[in-house]
Amino acid sequence: MSLKQTPSQTVGPYFAYGLTAQQYHYPQTQVATGAMANDETLGERIRILGQVFDGQGQRINDAMIELWQANAAGRFNHPVDARESRPLDPAFKGFGRVGTGTTPDNSFRFDTIKPGVAQDGQAPFISVILFMRGLPNHAYTRLYFSDEASLNAEDPVLNKVEAARRDTLIATRHETSTGVEYRFDIHMQGPHETVFFNF
Amino acid sequence: MSTLTKRDWASHAAYISPEYKSTVLRGVSRNLVDIDPELSELTGPAYGAEVLGPLDHDLTKNGQVNGEPQGERIVVSGRVLDENGNPVANTLVEVWQANAAGRYVHKADQHDAPLDPNFLGSGRCLTDANGCYRFYTIKPGAYPWGNHPNAWRPNHIHFSLFGASIASRLVTQMYFPGDPLLALDPIYLSVPQGARERMIADFSIDVTEEGFALGYIFDIVLRGVNATPMED
Numbered sequence A: 001m002s003l004k005q006t007p008s009q010t011v012g013p014y015f016a017y018g019l020t021a022q023q024y025h026y027p028q029t030q031v032a033t034g035a036m037a038n039d040e041t042l043g044e045r046i047r048i049l050g051q052v053f054d055g056q057g058q059r060i061n062d063a064m065i066e067l068w069q070a071n072a073a074g075r076f077n078h079p080v081d082a083r084e085s086r087p088l089d090p091a092f093k094g095f096g097r098v099g100t101g102t103t104p105d106n107s108f109r110f111d112t113i114k115p116g117v118a119q120d121g122q123a124p125f126i127s128v129i130l131f132m133r134g135l136p137n138h139a140y141t142r143l144y145f146s147d148e149a150s151l152n153a154e155d156p157v158l159n160k161v162e163a164a165r166r167d168t169l170i171a172t173r174h175e176t177s178t179g180v181e182y183r184f185d186i187h188m189q190g191p192h193e194t195v196f197f198n199f
Numbered sequence B: 001m002s003t004l005t006k007r008d009w010a011s012h013a014a015y016i017s018p019e020y021k022s023t024v025l026r027g028v029s030r031n032l033v034d035i036d037p038e039l040s041e042l043t044g045p046a047y048g049a050e051v052l053g054p055l056d057h058d059l060t061k062n063g064q065v066n067g068e069p070q071g072e073r074i075v076v077s078g079r080v081l082d083e084n085g086n087p088v089a090n091t092l093v094e095v096w097q098a099n100a101a102g103r104y105v106h107k108a109d110q111h112d113a114p115l116d117p118n119f120l121g122s123g124r125c126l127t128d129a130n131g132c133y134r135f136y137t138i139k140p141g142a143y144p145w146g147n148h149p150n151a152w153r154p155n156h157i158h159f160s161l162f163g164a165s166i167a168s169r170l171v172t173q174m175y176f177p178g179d180p181l182l183a184l185d186p187i188y189l190s191v192p193q194g195a196r197e198r199m200i201a202d203f204s205i206d207v208t209e210e211g212f213a214l215g216y217i218f219d220i221v222l223r224g225v226n227a228t229p230m231e232d
């Protein structure tokens, strides 16, 4: 290793027209939105809904959330995942990006599919990357699914987390009249502080 | 064998950096949980030429309505490398910034400085096979913010990069050499001395285009991801 990492800086309060322009109704385009699945995508359609809270429990209205996940067969759409036994889905990239500034309650929403198990012994999960004003370095967490209790119990990453904090990583499933919804709130601090990872 | 270098925390700010006030209630307060990288961390989204519009790399043109934007034209170029010195090829670089007067197009920016009808202030480009990128823009102005009395952000351009996987994801800010506001800026200063200087671009007469635009070089180093494809 010869070179040193460029330091991270906050995304700031004004990222929206640069990174999430269409969501915020600016004229520019954005490379990824919360609409991660289309009509052709294989897998169970799910909606992920949540809010981000600061250390005083206040909703954060200028956070940006990115999701990265495997497809319904558990395959990542990336050359490092070359496992032919798990087919790629040409209708699924697996990446989404949403800001919390366009809904009255500052919620984020992703429309995606539930990922398959990516590697033996794991529970299905979605990687979450969080950015906001006041956050000098993006934070990584994971979203697991409440209806996968037995796989969650065996998941090696969940088992690295102290038991009392595991719930912060588990999205709760609700069957609604408009489809399957998972609730996933993120708490930056406080008694329910979300577990963030270093890897 | 796949390897992934860790985040070099000596090169990054503490999550809670009290001089930068909004970190106090927003920064991660408990220890991060160390995990071993798996496929989910060794992979990530890739965007290529399919997301580039013809003017995306030229912020002096992509917001034009009825004329040239106000301000000093500049060209920013550099290389994106990993920690091993290998070029990060074909990776997306997204940028956004204030206009020459220090005003963002963002609706929440209430700074009493003029918007420029011919400048939007965002764009994107790709690195080439050697990791090189280049875009044209207007030198952004300084702007006040509410962190402390008479607080001003130094001139800066926001950058967002992906690199090889979600582990190499980076959002940062590029600063300009010789800016007196750097010594007063809690966001810049939250990064340890010895590392923060890496965020300052170099002026370059070689990158400068005669009669057109001053040139700056901003090289970016992402975390090293060296992953061997996993097969069945």
Ligand SMILES: [Fe+2]
Residues within 6 Å of the ligand: A012, A014, B098, B153, B156, B158
């Ligand atoms: Fe800024």
